[in-house]
Amino acid sequence: MAAEASAGDEFDVAVVGGGLVGVATAWGLAREGCRVVVLDEGDRAVRASRGNFALVWVQSKGLGLAPYAGWTIKSSNAWGGFSDLLKQETGLDVAFQRPGGFHLCLSEKELETRANNLKRLHNQPGIVDYKTEILNHDQVKAMLPDIGPEVVGGSFCPLDGHVNSLRLFRTLHTALNARGVTYLPSHRVENITREGGEFRLMTPHGEIRAAKVALAAGNANMRLAPMVGLEAPMRPERGQIVVTERLRPFLNHPVVTLRQTDEGTVMIGDSKEESVDPSGLTIGVSATEAERAVRQFPLLANVNVVRTWSAIRVMTQDGFPIYDESKTHPGAFTVCCHSGVTLAANHALTIAPMIARGALDASLVAPFSARRFHVQAAG
């Protein structure tokens, strides 16, 4: 339902942001019977959902905030059911697979750093054990026969998986459309006020009114959250991806920096740069990604690169999600995180029902309140 909203329209929930976090939350809200409007920017929006790496990833998550590991595993476990539900509704298969994933190391030093990080992660109090193992070259080669001689080893976690994230994006939009959710592109939210028990969201195409508001606008949450008595301290960063032509299947497990999609293309990535210019692209960074990919999988050397991409990561200041409800503006929530693919199942099936009920369940999400930034500052 892409119809223009008229001034008189009123919704149960306005979701601000039409990326993966926003549409997963909106779909979950619609399943709860809410009348939902999704307010999105236009085609040229800075959109992390079009540039992500599509992993449903567990290993490495939680160093510095132990509950994040459990939260991630919860979503990873819910993912199969989530993708089934989407398929039933839309007929579209988002190609979710959980064959276990690798982090590959190209030197002994990298492997040592990897092992130390995992040890620190697992030594945290209250951490869930997710059975990540360090493997040597031969052990990796037994599972990934095409690795090159420079791969000294790596880590493997059986819970890691991946999905076709662009199809997930399309599928969620299709499902929203089928459920009658109002989707309004080019409705950048300029201001939010709360009057007479409802929220008024100002856009270039008029005012939208809703009983509740869920901020799922990625890095723009930093601007929006203070309007409703919330906060979302962000530190966006740029990542680049290299994409090859479609190839016959050769890789049965995703690697954190390299995976083969169900369509056959190989995505290569995981760079981090300070720049927040989404139109820029650093060739030397793409070159580094390519060079490491060829060392990891020498058979890729003469494969054609058909695209590169840079996108701005949604990143909170400490890298962990922010889920909050406003004390001053009851009915306002933030849903803000980096891993919009991995956590999509949680956003749709856990966060959305909480918002529909009007209160977050502290037993699940209290560690992810933005109040943690003040505790740290005070400490």
Added chain:
Amino acid sequence: MTASADLAPSYELVVIGGGPAGLAAAALAARAGVSTVLFDENPGVGGQIYRAITSTPVKDRAILGEDYWDGAKLAEEAKASGALIVNGATVWSLDRQRIVGISIAGKARMIEAGRVIIATGSQERPFPIPGWTLPGVMTAGAAQTALKAQGLVASGRTVLAGGGPLLWLLAAQTLRAGGKIDAILDTMPRRNWLHAMFHLPGFALSPYFGKGMALLKEVRAKVPIHRADTIEAVGADRVREVLFSSGGETRRLPADLLLLHQGVVPNVNLANAAGVAHVWNDRQLCFVPVLDADFGSSVPGIAVAGDGAGIAGGTAAAERGRIAAIAAVRALKPDCIVPDTQAIRQRLQREEMGRSFLDLLNRPVDAFRQPAGNTIVCRCEEVTANQVRDTAKMGCEGPNQMKAFLRCGMGPCQGRLCGLTVAELISAERGATLDEVGYYRLRPPVKPITLAELASLPISEAERKAVER
């Protein structure tokens, strides 16, 4: 043959494309004393209009016509000018700092440029009809290329369809070369004449008037011409017949070769990836770069000359190349002596005269630009018109979101054969202007390079640290 390793790390001027605009620009700049390199991805210079001008096996000058042989002088001048001309060289990247990514024989290099002239010309407008992906369906330009470069002429049962000067020129050249054309399906509606007539005085004064009339007469005398409101290529493994309808009546023609053409449009990929601003040109129904009087783009130091600046033909392209080159020389070496632009601008104006008439007369109808049903729009990823239309109805309002949803434009051609169609379909479904809809945001490599080539490029410490952590 110049190899990647033979190139200097930088040139004062890099010209991209060896058609009339590129050849004229390189010749002028090099003669003025500017270090100039011209990169062209084809085996020889000439671009499309003067394709294979230095090597064509077609020796009978009457077959290709005198206009074609004009290209020989341009090629000779460029060769004699001292510009380094590198064929088989694919430019796959250009950025705002004017770093040019080049690939020659599977070896990539980055070259610095003081100024850049993009002279990548035009390509044929997408012609998405049912069956246009079948073997045996080609563009008219492709048949013309095969004639110019290899002396191949259509034999068997051949049908031409569409409209525009190139279609009629190809028909005449094919007939002169002893080829056979069974029918021409004219898709340009008669009402185009009404809109075009207003601009006829300008056209009548242009050099194209007499030539165009003679060409039509030559072809009409030998080939049956049918009007067509719809066209479909039919066949399982290859085209076997062409279905067309006119005034509600459907007819079938057996065919081994169907050659399609409905005009040419700027080849925008490289300029777009470099960040050059483009706007919709409603008369030519395509995106064109925003340019100043010297063909300078919105990116400092990067000019776009030739048909890439908007369609005006080969002779105009050369004049545009010269104007862009003069601006480049003046910026690089103010003391160098360059020709006065006054005379060049006058010649260019004369060439551009009558363009409005041609554009309006040959304006393709909506049905052939905005297909319906299961007609393939994106040839690479096999995305249909209905998929694009339905997704636009769902709320998708631009080609970049469309690309994310449907993969249109994600294949190796990188949107060259679907970009305009997708943009126009979104515009039609959402009632938005083409400037509101916009175009794919393109990124290097604009032509594929291998992972090993990308891996071989220089990497700074900071760039390595951005990946290795």
Added chain:
Amino acid sequence: MFKRLADSSPAVGIIVDGKPVSARAGDTIAAALLAAGIGHCRTTPVTGAPRAPYCLMGVCFDCLVTVDGVGSRQGCLIPVREGMKVETQLGRREAGR
């Protein structure tokens, strides 16, 4: 589909899917395939549909072929060479080829 005008370009022998094909100096691979009457040069990686050269000017990528063991080469941009091995590319390319 196409015939050659009489001309004097020297013959160049190439191998297409294991069979000898006589091309001419100045041919690109795509032109040589068209002149030899070869039906299609690849099948698509999406539906397996047959494709043949469409634009001959480097923009459509429908003439992708495997050349001397390297896949996804643009046949319309590469001149033929004596002894060159050209193979029809079937569906998705195989990594390492």
